[in-house]
Amino acid sequence: MSILVKWLESMHEEMNVSTKCSRVQNRKSTCSFCIERCEQNAFEIKDHLLVLDTKKCTMCGECIIACPLSALEGLVSNRVFHNRSLVYDPNYTPEIKELLIYKKRGMTSIQVSKQPLSTAWETVLCDTNEQLQLLDECPIIVVEKVRDEVLSRRSFFGSFQKEGKQLAKKMAPASWKMEKDDWKLTKYYPDFQFFSVELDKDKCTLCQACFSLCKEEVFQLKDGTLQIENNKCVGCLSCAEVCPENAIEILAGISGKSERVENVYQKNCHDCGHSFYSFYAETTKCHVCLNRDPDWLSPY
Structure with missing residues (x-):
């Protein structure tokens, strides 16, 4: 096994409920944003506190995005971007909040290939664009995937280096990849x-x-x-x-x-x-x- 792979594996970080969780701060809290968003039923309430079952957790990161206080630490692992586009994946449906944040990070479109957007994606995109209009922002559009060009020998080997850096960035701990409170809309607007x-x-x-x-x-x-x-x-x-x-x-x-x-x-x-x-x-x-x-x- 290469040194790079060992290094990347050593940086693996599991999901974690931080002390910023409102249930830690206030015993009267009824917050359940993460529970409602998690399709794996990986969260439960014990003695009023939020507990994550790591055996059920698939590290999809949906709860991280849903939490209004950015109290969940980890990586959103199943989002793919290409040329300022979010690549369409029917296995999940993004939140309006998520697309609004991606927009301010530089995303301009959603990229589709063979299959069109699902009804759920279309609904979220429509609602997001309505909110972007209120925020004086341009709408997010849908684009078709551009056919990959044939790479020259230099470009071909150069792409390995580029993708290696992207892989390291994707697998890096949340504390490296994300800044504090990255999932709060107030930071972007x-x-x-x-x-x-x-x-x-x-x-x-x-x-x-x-x-x-x-x-x-x-x-x-x-x-x-x-x-x-x-x-x-x-x-x-x-x-x-x-x-x-x-x-x-x-x-x-x-x-x-x-x-x-x-x-x-x-x-x-x-x-x-x-x-x-x-x-x-x-x-x-x-x-x-x-x-x-x-x-x-x-x-x-």
């Missing part, structure tokens, strides 16, 4: 938003539970204001699921990026003396004291 964070001020107590769980830093307290940066939202629902007042709703839909700004007041609680924030100047108690039964002893 910073001037747009795919979700809107709707906050009900009448319910919200500014307890900041959502702040601590939102890894995208959608929520910011700055200069006496609460800023909600919708263009950073990836639709993971962590903030809505952790909110004790059910004051947050995430709505899907493409639009130009927007930021909601609400004035807030920093106060000192009349009961416990702790500092807190409120949307209303007349509020005198923090959310803990406000919700505490008056018959209970104060914990402070």
Whole structure:
């Protein structure tokens, strides 16, 4: 066995659920994007945590693409590209999110050879092009495979070197091949938003539970204001699921990026003396004291 083959085999990396998974961060999480996408039923929930059965996993990578937080580590192994085209393969159907990302990476078309696109592929492509129009991008087209040209002797041997490099790149670990958060749409379309964070001020107590769980830093307290940066939202629902007042709703839909700004007041609680924030100047108690039964002893 050659040294190159041994080296490539040593770099083999299996699928892994990282600590970025919302189920690791929040026991109230109901996230199931990867479970719904996996056709091998390789995922299950044990003690609320996501567990991957590596014996069932085929390393197709569908779950990696589906995860809104890029919490799954591994390689998407069955995608083939040629001359800025994604080569059509009826054995899988891409997601709209996936094609939108490939588009920003430089893909311009889907390449077919003998058989036309399946109905599933056509539907995804149509829906993707509708979204690309909203994103001010050119549509993805379908092209026929160009007949391979006869290679000269130099080109023939040169192609081995080129394909060898491509093989090494394809088999390299995810940490080499992919940059951080490569499967987040927000990275590729910073001037747009795919979700809107709707906050009900009448319910919200500014307890900041959502702040601590939102890894995208959608929520910011700055200069006496609460800023909600919708263009950073990836639709993971962590903030809505952790909110004790059910004051947050995430709505899907493409639009130009927007930021909601609400004035807030920093106060000192009349009961416990702790500092807190409120949307209303007349509020005198923090959310803990406000919700505490008056018959209970104060914990402070």
